[in-house]
Amino acid sequence: MTGRGQQRPAPGGAIAPSAATTPRRVLAAMSGGVDSGVAAALAAEAGHAVTGVTLKLWCYGTAPASPRACCTLDAIDDARAVARRMGFPHFVVEAEQVFRERVLQPFLDAYAGGRTPYPCALCNQHLKFGDLVRRMELVGADTLATGHYARIERIEGGEWALLRAADSDKDQSYALALIPYDVLPRVRFPLGGLPKTEVREHGRRLGLSLWDKPESQDLCFVPDGDYAGFMVRSLGETRGVATGPFLDAEGRRLGTHRGIIHYTVGQRRGLGLAACEPLYVLAIDAEANAVTVGPRAALESPGLVTAPANWLCARLPAPGTPATVKLRSHHRGVAARLHPREDGAVHVRFETPQAAVTPGQLCVFYDGDRVLGGAEIARALGEARAAEVERAAPAAMPGAGPGAAAAR
Numbered sequence: 001m002t003g004r005g006q007q008r009p010a011p012g013g014a015i016a017p018s019a020a021t022t023p024r025r026v027l028a029a030m031s032g033g034v035d036s037g038v039a040a041a042l043a044a045e046a047g048h049a050v051t052g053v054t055l056k057l058w059c060y061g062t063a064p065a066s067p068r069a070c071c072t073l074d075a076i077d078d079a080r081a082v083a084r085r086m087g088f089p090h091f092v093v094e095a096e097q098v099f100r101e102r103v104l105q106p107f108l109d110a111y112a113g114g115r116t117p118y119p120c121a122l123c124n125q126h127l128k129f130g131d132l133v134r135r136m137e138l139v140g141a142d143t144l145a146t147g148h149y150a151r152i153e154r155i156e157g158g159e160w161a162l163l164r165a166a167d168s169d170k171d172q173s174y175a176l177a178l179i180p181y182d183v184l185p186r187v188r189f190p191l192g193g194l195p196k197t198e199v200r201e202h203g204r205r206l207g208l209s210l211w212d213k214p215e216s217q218d219l220c221f222v223p224d225g226d227y228a229g230f231m232v233r234s235l236g237e238t239r240g241v242a243t244g245p246f247l248d249a250e251g252r253r254l255g256t257h258r259g260i261i262h263y264t265v266g267q268r269r270g271l272g273l274a275a276c277e278p279l280y281v282l283a284i285d286a287e288a289n290a291v292t293v294g295p296r297a298a299l300e301s302p303g304l305v306t307a308p309a310n311w312l313c314a315r316l317p318a319p320g321t322p323a324t325v326k327l328r329s330h331h332r333g334v335a336a337r338l339h340p341r342e343d344g345a346v347h348v349r350f351e352t353p354q355a356a357v358t359p360g361q362l363c364v365f366y367d368g369d370r371v372l373g374g375a376e377i378a379r380a381l382g383e384a385r386a387a388e389v390e391r392a393a394p395a396a397m398p399g400a401g402p403g404a405a406a407a408r
Contacts, residue, residue, distance in 0.1 A: 025049045026188075027141035029128055030082065030090070032075025034213050035147030037082040038203045039190040043145050044086040045206065051139045052083040052090035055127055057099040078210045085207060093135065095127060102126035108231060112239035114284035115360025116264040118329070121178045121374070125310075129179040133186065144187045148172045151192035152184050155370075160184040162312050162371040167195045174329050177364040177374025178310045228261045237261070244289035246273060249282065249298060257291045260284050265380075266299060266356025280356075300353040301382065303336075306363050306375035308344030313372050316340050317365075324366040325350075327357060327377070338365055338372075346375060 026048045028040035044050040054076050076092055083090030103122045110117035133144055149165035150173040162184060165171040179187075191199055203211030222230045231237040240261035246254045255273050257263065262270070267281040271293065280299055283292040304327075317323070317338050324333040325348055334354055339347040348363060357380035364374040 023047045023049065024143045025139070025141045026051070026143045026145050027132065027136050027139055028052045028088075029132055029144065029146045030054050030079035031147070031216075032078040032210070033147065033216050034203060034210055035149070035191055035199060037079060037147070037208055037210050038199050038206075039145055039147040040088075041082055041086045041206050041208060042190045042202060043188075044088050048143075050086070050088040050145075051141060052079060052088060053132065053135070053139075054079045054090070054092050055095040055099075055132065056092050057095055057127075078213070082208050082210065085209075095131060098127060098131055099123070102130075104235070108235060108237055108239075110360045111227065111231060111261045112237065112286065114240075114260050114286035116358050117360045118175075118362045118376075120175045120329075121362050124176055125178040125180070129176075129183050129187065133180075133183050136186070142186065144183070145190055146187070147191055148176060148189050149191055150176055150189050152187055152189060159314050163192075164366075164369040164371075165189075165191075166193045170196050173371050174326055174362065174364050174374075177312070177362060177371055179312075181310075181312050184312070228259070231261060240286065242289060244291070246271070247290050247292045249292060249294045254279075254293065260286055260289060260291060263291050265358040284359075296355065299355040301350075301355075301357045301380040302353050303347065303349040303381045304357050304363065305378050305381060306346045306348065307378050309340070309346050309365075309373050309375035311373040313370075317372060323372060324368075326362075326364045326366070327354060328361055333366065345378065347381075 023046075026040075026043045028036070028043055028050050030036045030040055030052045032054065040050055040052050056076070080090050103119050103126065106122055107117050107119045128146060129144070136142070136144060149167060149170040151163040151165060153161055153163055155161045162173060162176060162179075164173045194202075200211055228241075232241060241259040243256050243258060244260070246257050248254055254275075257271075263281050263284060265281050265283065268278055271279060271281070273279055273293065277295055279293040280296055281291055282294045282298055284290075285292070317340060319339045321338045323336055323338050325336045325338075326333045335351040337349045337351075339349070341347060346363075346365075348365075357377060359377050359379055361377050362374055363377050365372040
């Protein structure tokens with residue numbers, strides 16, 4: 001094992017001190033998983049003064065048992081073991097109230113309103129890069145380190161930028177698109193230049209007991225994937241559970257659905273409808289408690305309108321700026337044009353129509369590897385409406401700065 005006093009090159013040029021660099025005081029966010037544990041250990045090995053912190057969320061001790069769950073009391077013990085092994089202090093911080101207000105409640109409200117949320121982005125925005133950044137001052141830290149697979153670099157002109165990870169299979173830049181722009185200079189991702197296999201090897205080399213721990217899933221507080229069941233059984237949600245009509249595009253009733261929280265735009269399985277062709281969920285109307293279904297071709301849209309966007313660049317893109325946009329975490333991305341609006345929203349026009357543009361999901365804008373910003377999808381647009389909005393889209397307000405809240 002390499003001792004803490006020995007200097008090793010930082011993965012991806014992350015946060016290693018050099019002859020011209022003063023070692024940092026690092027607050028390391030530690031969930032108890034392999035990635036955050038190794039990131040903290042590498043920072044300590046590089047000679048930085050590390051303090052580990054685990055945010056105790058609502059789900060610690062209450063989430064369903066699963067070897068892939070990160071929100072468990074065992075995970076806190078795993079984080080503490082890394083700190084003990086590497087010789088730095090570790091603290092557990094109560095963050096249940098913030099988690100409930102900023103992540104769980106919006107999650108419930110979205111499903112009850114017929115939208116499909118992406119709570120990981122809200123957790124990053126409000127807790128890991130909101131609450132934790134504010135806590136840096138309490139321990140005298142100047143840098144926050146996490147185990148995310150992404151990169152933060154200073155680009156031409158001195159501007160800080162959020163970039164995709166070197167390992168495209170592990171890239172988490174999509175989930176980071178809502179973090180505040182002004183935290184970028186104070187955040188480092190030690191794993192941004194590493195493949196997962198090398199991360200595990202670093203864990204093994206450093207003698208970390210969690211080096212071969214299973215991967216956690218995308219949504220930590222619902223490890224079994226049953227969102228609707230979790231909402232009803234664990235949180236007592238009563239909205240969106242009443243049965244209602246399945247409608248076709250002309251408004252004709254085709255059957256009865258189980259409650260809108262069971263459905264998402266683009267869904268095909270589990271509808272229970274007999275038809276001569278496969279049917280997909282096209283839209284969910286919470287007010288009418290109706291789910292509209294139709295053929296796959298009807299899912300395609302030429303564009304969308306977002307909620308107010310969070311920008312990770314010093315100046316807002318000009319109307320018509322080309323970008324690659326991702327509509328879901330596993331979406332490959334599509335070429336598009338961005339039209340920022342005076343109300344903070346963005347009209348996005350795709351080069352080729354896209355299927356299952358889902359309200360509530362995150363739309364992230366890329367310029368190559370750089371994340372320009374992101375926003376919740378408010379609605380998909382039909383061809384006529386997309387052309388109309390594009391012609392009428394006003395430029396963003398002069399002098400509008402980055403980091404506008406992505407919440408509606």
